[in-house]
Amino acid sequence: MVSARQAVASSQPAKDRIKLGVRDLSIHYGSEAALEGVSFEIREHEIFGIIGPANAGKTSFLKAVNRMDMFNTNMSVKGEIKFNGLDISKVRNVYGLRRRIGVVFPLPVGLPLSVYDNVALAPRLAGQKNRADLDVIVERCLQRAALWDEVKDRLDSLGSMLSGGQQQRLTIARALSQEPELLMLDEFSIAVDPVTTMRIEDVLKELKSEITIILVTNLVQQARRLADRTAFFLEGECLDVGVTEDLFTGEVSDPRTRDYVEGRFG
Amino acid sequence: MFEATRLNKKNLAKQNGVRLLLGGMTGILILPVILILGTLIYKGGPMISFEFLFATPTNGMTAGGIFPALLGTVLLVIVALLASVPLGVAAAIYLSEYAPDNWSTRAINLAIINLAGVPSIVHALFGVGAFVIFFKFGTSILAASLTLAIMTLPVVIVATRESLQAVPMAFREACWNMGATRWQTIRRVVLPNAVTGILTGVILEVSRTAGETAPIMFTGAAFFLPLLPQGVFDQTMALSLHLFVVSTQVPGMPEALPYGVALVLISMVLLMNSLSIGLRMYLRGKKKW
Numbered sequence: 116m117v118s119a120r121q122a123v124a125s126s127q128p129a130k131d132r133i134k135l136g137v138r139d140l141s142i143h144y145g146s147e148a149a150l151e152g153v154s155f156e157i158r159e160h161e162i163f164g165i166i167g168p169a170n171a172g173k174t175s176f177l178k179a180v181n182r183m184d185m186f187n188t189n190m191s192v193k194g195e196i197k198f199n200g201l202d203i204s205k206v207r208n209v210y211g212l213r214r215r216i217g218v219v220f221p222l223p224v225g226l227p228l229s230v231y232d233n234v235a236l237a238p239r240l241a242g243q244k245n246r247a248d249l250d251v252i253v254e255r256c257l258q259r260a261a262l263w264d265e266v267k268d269r270l271d272s273l274g275s276m277l278s279g280g281q282q283q284r285l286t287i288a289r290a291l292s293q294e295p296e297l298l299m300l301d302e303f304s305i306a307v308d309p310v311t312t313m314r315i316e317d318v319l320k321e322l323k324s325e326i327t328i329i330l331v332t333n334l335v336q337q338a339r340r341l342a343d344r345t346a347f348f349l350e351g352e353c354l355d356v357g358v359t360e361d362l363f364t365g366e367v368s369d370p371r372t373r374d375y376v377e378g379r380f381g
Numbered sequence: 382m383f384e385a386t387r388l389n390k391k392n393l394a395k396q397n398g399v400r401l402l403l404g405g406m407t408g409i410l411i412l413p414v415i416l417i418l419g420t421l422i423y424k425g426g427p428m429i430s431f432e433f434l435f436a437t438p439t440n441g442m443t444a445g446g447i448f449p450a451l452l453g454t455v456l457l458v459i460v461a462l463l464a465s466v467p468l469g470v471a472a473a474i475y476l477s478e479y480a481p482d483n484w485s486t487r488a489i490n491l492a493i494i495n496l497a498g499v500p501s502i503v504h505a506l507f508g509v510g511a512f513v514i515f516f517k518f519g520t521s522i523l524a525a526s527l528t529l530a531i532m533t534l535p536v537v538i539v540a541t542r543e544s545l546q547a548v549p550m551a552f553r554e555a556c557w558n559m560g561a562t563r564w565q566t567i568r569r570v571v572l573p574n575a576v577t578g579i580l581t582g583v584i585l586e587v588s589r590t591a592g593e594t595a596p597i598m599f600t601g602a603a604f605f606l607p608l609l610p611q612g613v614f615d616q617t618m619a620l621s622l623h624l625f626v627v628s629t630q631v632p633g634m635p636e637a638l639p640y641g642v643a644l645v646l647i648s649m650v651l652l653m654n655s656l657s658i659g660l661r662m663y664l665r666g667k668k669k670w
Contacts, residue, residue, distance in 0.1 A: 181558055188481055214560035224555040227574055236569065237559045293559060
């Protein structure tokens with residue numbers, strides 16, 4: 116016997132199911148607003164781009180999704196973010212929530228642990244102790260982050276000693292080791308060379324079949340290459356959300372969106 | 382093509398003048414250190430022997446060795462460390478990693494800095510009131526060590542807090558974003574990278590503790606004791622007080638003896654300091670980011 120709700124949920128194609136629902140979200144630092152009343156939806160198995168100039172509230176949005184306001188008394192979040200239909204402000208076990216969400220920062224953060232320990236950290240935090248299982252996870256995540264071939268012979272060397280581009284892929288491997296349902300990348304290509312960037316972009320396209328990805332980027336062409344749908348943030352407002360190509364060639368709800376993607380400001 | 386202009390020459394002259402001045406100041410600074418060490422080694426060096434280090438004083442302290450004082454100082458330092466290190470490190474972790482940035486945290490930090498500025502004689506009187514009289518420890522190793530511990534707590538707290546804060550915030554954030562609790566983050570990422578600084582602080586504390594005289598004079602250190610201490614509730618002799626006694630209180634003292642005691646005391650402190658520097662260099666070689 117299937118309940119009505121379950122029937123609806125399973126009859127919907129997985130592609131259109133909503134992973135993250137954002138309604139009326141405002142973020143303030145003290146009295147200063149970083150984001151004011153934005154609403155949009157992110158669907159399962161899509162790459163959702165967020166573009167916009169500095170100070171648009173892109174990073175603040177990612178912090179709010181991961182409940183990082185808990186560590187910053189100055190940051191206040193109002194409105195609603197629903198992850199898998201659950202209001203995250205009501206989630207008691209925020210650690211469990213964060214484990215389902217992987218984050219990659221603009222500048223690579225190789226923790227001062229060995230390459231192996233960097234990738235094994237998240238599984239270990241989650242209680243995984245079996246060395247053989249950890250070996251499998253570490254190898255798989257490094258493979259997927261396109262780093263395995265370069266580091267497989269020096270898994271014991273310090274992660275913080277890798278080159279910038281390698282560290283960024285290490286960070287991605289670390290995020291993947293959480294087996295996240297949602298991967299949030301914040302301008303991941305800032306410190307990475309173009310060749311590596313393309314390799315990571317290919318990885319993201321592959322990952323899309325398994326997880327949902329939020330891609331915050333300064334490069335509008337990167338959003339165009341990767342994102343199925345894209346939001347344009349400007350000074351704390353979300354001016355446009357839609358199929359990425361529409362932002363470039365279709366109809367936009369705010370003329371400033373077209374100006375931005377065509378490089379006329381910002 | 383690159384001829385010096387008048388301005389170039391003037392700048393160069395100034396630069397040389399300033400370097401000479403700063404170098405000279407540094408020279409003046411190390412002069413007392415060299416003089417003190419030189420005098421002590423010259424006058425006290427001949428005193429140092431196995432017997433001097435490991436025998437008890439005889440003939441009203443004018444002959445024999447300094448073993449009870451040496452042992453006493455070591456005991457005082459160990460007990461003081463046992464009390465102050467766990468307390469100081471725990472407080473510093475709380476202040477740096479958990480405490481919200483509000484007025485009460487700032488007040489506590491201010492209080493700790495002020496504690497470091499309290500003269501040692503005031504600590505001594507506090508020790509008499511609190512440990513000797515109120516807690517009824519009597520004049521004992523325990524009372525003296527606890528007084529020393531309280532006096533040196535700020536050193537441990539400040540050193541620990543600074544080395545914790547030297548660990549980049551990005552490391553913590555990366556960890557929190559993975560779903561780690563604050564304690565998991567401290568345990569796995571912050572503490573392993575701060576341990577160098579913490580150890581340095583502890584060793585500096587040791588050298589400070591070993592040299593103090595005032596706080597132990599009224600709380601547990603004795604002028605002269607015929608027997609070695611049997612437990613923490615006994616009184617003890619201590620190097621710093623022994624130095625004070627043999628240089629000012631005993632008539633007919635051979636001139637070299639106080640220099641010998643001073644040399645042993647300063648060697649202990651310098652040994653601790655070089656241990657701290659060596660440890661720091663070794664651990665820094667292992668830590669990289």
